[in-house]
Amino acid sequence: MLESLTVIKDALPFLIQGSLTTVVIVVGAMFLGLALGLAMACGMVYGRKWVRVVVGLYVWFFQGVPVLVLLFLFYFGLFNFMGLTLTAVAAVTIVLGMTTAAYQANIFRGAILSIPSGQFKAASALGMGNVQAILYIVLPQVLRISIPAWSNEFSIILKDSALAFVIGAPEIMARTQFVASRTYQHLPLYITAGILYFILTWSGVKGLRALETKVRIPGFSLHGN
Amino acid sequence: MLKRNLILFVAVVSLIAGGFTTAFAGKKIVNGIDANFPPFAYIDKTGKPAGFDVEAMEWIAKDLGYEIEHMPIDWDGIITSLLTKKIDIIASGMSITPDRLKKIDFTIPYWTINIVMVVKEDSNITMAELMKGNNRIGAQQGTPEAKWLKAEAEPRGWNYKIGYYNSSPLAVEDILNGRIVGAAMNDAPAYDAVSKKGVKILGNFGMEPEDFGYAVRKDDTELLEKVNASLEKLMATPYWDELVLKYNLKN
Numbered sequence: 327m328l329e330s331l332t333v334i335k336d337a338l339p340f341l342i343q344g345s346l347t348t349v350v351i352v353v354g355a356m357f358l359g360l361a362l363g364l365a366m367a368c369g370m371v372y373g374r375k376w377v378r379v380v381v382g383l384y385v386w387f388f389q390g391v392p393v394l395v396l397l398f399l400f401y402f403g404l405f406n407f408m409g410l411t412l413t414a415v416a417a418v419t420i421v422l423g424m425t426t427a428a429y430q431a432n433i434f435r436g437a438i439l440s441i442p443s444g445q446f447k448a449a450s451a452l453g454m455g456n457v458q459a460i461l462y463i464v465l466p467q468v469l470r471i472s473i474p475a476w477s478n479e480f481s482i483i484l485k486d487s488a489l490a491f492v493i494g495a496p497e498i499m500a501r502t503q504f505v506a507s508r509t510y511q512h513l514p515l516y517i518t519a520g521i522l523y524f525i526l527t528w529s530g531v532k533g534l535r536a537l538e539t540k541v542r543i544p545g546f547s548l549h550g551n
Numbered sequence: 552m553l554k555r556n557l558i559l560f561v562a563v564v565s566l567i568a569g570g571f572t573t574a575f576a577g578k579k580i581v582n583g584i585d586a587n588f589p590p591f592a593y594i595d596k597t598g599k600p601a602g603f604d605v606e607a608m609e610w611i612a613k614d615l616g617y618e619i620e621h622m623p624i625d626w627d628g629i630i631t632s633l634l635t636k637k638i639d640i641i642a643s644g645m646s647i648t649p650d651r652l653k654k655i656d657f658t659i660p661y662w663t664i665n666i667v668m669v670v671k672e673d674s675n676i677t678m679a680e681l682m683k684g685n686n687r688i689g690a691q692q693g694t695p696e697a698k699w700l701k702a703e704a705e706p707r708g709w710n711y712k713i714g715y716y717n718s719s720p721l722a723v724e725d726i727l728n729g730r731i732v733g734a735a736m737n738d739a740p741a742y743d744a745v746s747k748k749g750v751k752i753l754g755n756f757g758m759e760p761e762d763f764g765y766a767v768r769k770d771d772t773e774l775l776e777k778v779n780a781s782l783e784k785l786m787a788t789p790y791w792d793e794l795v796l797k798y799n800l801k802n
Contacts, residue, residue, distance in 0.1 A: 340598035398628070406635045414637075494583075494624045494632065504594035504623065507587035507720040510747045 330514035337505040337515065344501035345522050351419050351487045351497065352526075356480055358423025363430025367468075368460065370431065371438045381431065388428035393486050396421050401493040414495040418487070426483050433475040437468040470541055477534040481527045488523075498522055579618040580774070582608050583638035586623035587718035589743045590798040591644035591763075594623070603739075603798040604642040607661075608765075610790065611781040626718070627693050630655060633768060640774065644737065646695050646761040656771075657764030658779050661786060662800070665738040666696050666758040671726055672749040678756055681733050682709045689714045689722035689734035696735040699758050707757075723748055737761075739800050746799075 366384065369377045388396070401417045412420070441464055449459035491500035502519040506512045584592035584600060595601035600621035612619035624632050632638050633655060646664070647657045668688070670676060681688070690697035692715040700713055714731050716722040722734035723744045733753060736744075741752050765782070767775050785791055795801060 336596055340594070343598065398631075401637075402628070402631050402635045492625050492628055494622060494628070494637070496623060500623065501594070501598075503718065504586045507718055508589055508593045508595070510720060510723065510744070512721070512724045 330511050333505070333509045333511045334514055334518050337501075337509075337518070340505065341498060341501050341518060341522060344496060344498040345526060347415060347490075347495060348484070348487050348497045348526065351415060351422060351490060351495065352480070352484050352530075354419035355422035355426055355483055355487075356476075358420065359426035359430045359479070359483075360476075362424065362427035364434050364465070364468075366427065366431035367434030367438055370435045372456075372460065385428045385431055388425050393422065393425055394489050394492060396425060397489060397493050414490070414493045417493060418490040418495045422483055422486060425486075426479055429479055429482075430476065433472050433479065434468055436475075437471040438464060440471065441467055470538075470543070473534055473538040473541075477531050480530050480534065484527055484530065485523065578616065579620060580612065580639040581637070582619055582621045582643075583624040583629050583632055583641045584621050584643040585626045585629065585718070587626075587720060588644050588740060589720075590739055590800065592621075592642075603794055603800060604644060604765075606794055607782075607785060607791075608640070608642040610785050611778060614781045614784065615777050626691070630766075633766060636768075639767065639771070640778065641766040644739075644763055645766050647764045648695050648761070650698075651766070654769075655766045656769050656775055657766055658775065658782055660762030660764050661782060662763040663760050664763060665755060665760050666699075666735060667738050667741050668733045668735055668753045668756045669723065669726065669741050669744060669750050670733045670753045672751045674732070674751075674753075676732065676753070678753055681753065682707075682711060682756060685710050685712075686732040687712045687714055687730065689716050689725055689731040691716050691719050691722065691736065695761060696737075696758060700735060703757070720744065723750055726750055739798075742799055 366381045369381045373381070391399075397418065400421045401412075401414070405412055405417060445463055446459055449463050450456075454462070487497055488499040490497045491503075498519050502515050506515045509515075582605075584602070584605065586592055586594050586600065588602075590602055591604045592600065592602040600623065605621055608619060608621070622638055624638065629638075629641055629643070630651070633641055641655075644662075644664075645651070645657075647660060651657070668678065668681065670681070688700070688711045690700055690713060697713065697715060700711070703709070704711065714722075714725070716725070716734075719734065719736040719740050722731065722736065725731050726734055727749060735756065735758075738752070744750055745752060765778060767778070
């Protein structure tokens, strides 16, 4: 027991460094997913037929193929073929970002569709163009509505990031394994890793909840009050 | 909002910068290691790569005037990483096998390793009982011993079932859990396990000893020649014997 605690204490700085790698991967992936997902959601709702087809194919592909397979395909295949010498961390961030973009596109699409279409007409009655109406009327509401679903997506991606080590990104799980192989204290170390993930998920979800409250428009919400 | 943009910007820039530094650094070679393979390669208490092969490569790199970086890679993907130039060399207790030689080149053999079966310390099972009985045994996925056990079971009339593990320490853990009766692994990591956990070495189970070599890409003949020359030099120095002693390779 005491031995386990000493091992955990010694390993903690090393594991926390791994948490930073995890955070970089997840934050990078979530924002990449936000940018791509929002653009794709607009394409799905407002786009021409071919735009909808392209976005549909993208979503279908990234939802259908496991992240593990995508990591191998992109890191050893596509990125290499394109001559990109990305670090493992950068590659994982991009692959996870592209994956979450497919899911986020659907989150934002649902949110856009939930905005009453009368607002669009009202906007054009005020002399706003389509793009203006989307940017200033629809999207600000869409982003607010999407926070709870986005927070779910965040915790899913956070846990998916544990797959990063298959291509050599030294995040929490990989580092946990390294220490366990040297010390043979597998169980205590995996419990520690679980706690680190729990802290990350909890603070992320909590932060997004606070954001949700902060940006709420008083007297206006789709959820009632 | 501005602050968030700034954080995002910094993250993106550092990722790109990280990508470029690896691309344009001069005479640097990247050594891919299986960091779950003590005593040949592992991560030490301070979080740095260590081990017999790591220190040997440090010496060789210094001798050749290269900068060296040791990068932990998942064993399953380590040869793919070499072939796709993510790493330049694998110095991590890799056995020279005919299968591997089809894809990659090896340096001169630097260490001969025996493959042994590890069982619980208090077990009194014999090798014959272990192999013939309906037992579950473990091996690290992607290793010659895993392949050998699978191929030899039928011709030799053995009835075990094989469980595949990510690393041999994990297999040892499962021996102690009682999920497998024994695990096949190289002798040096087995000594390491015996010194730290309640397991013992049952003995050899019929597999021929194997030679370890450092692996490089087939088209990288220049690196192969240089490393070969330097490795030969290193093996003639007393430092080599010191390393063997330090990492308890002979027990």
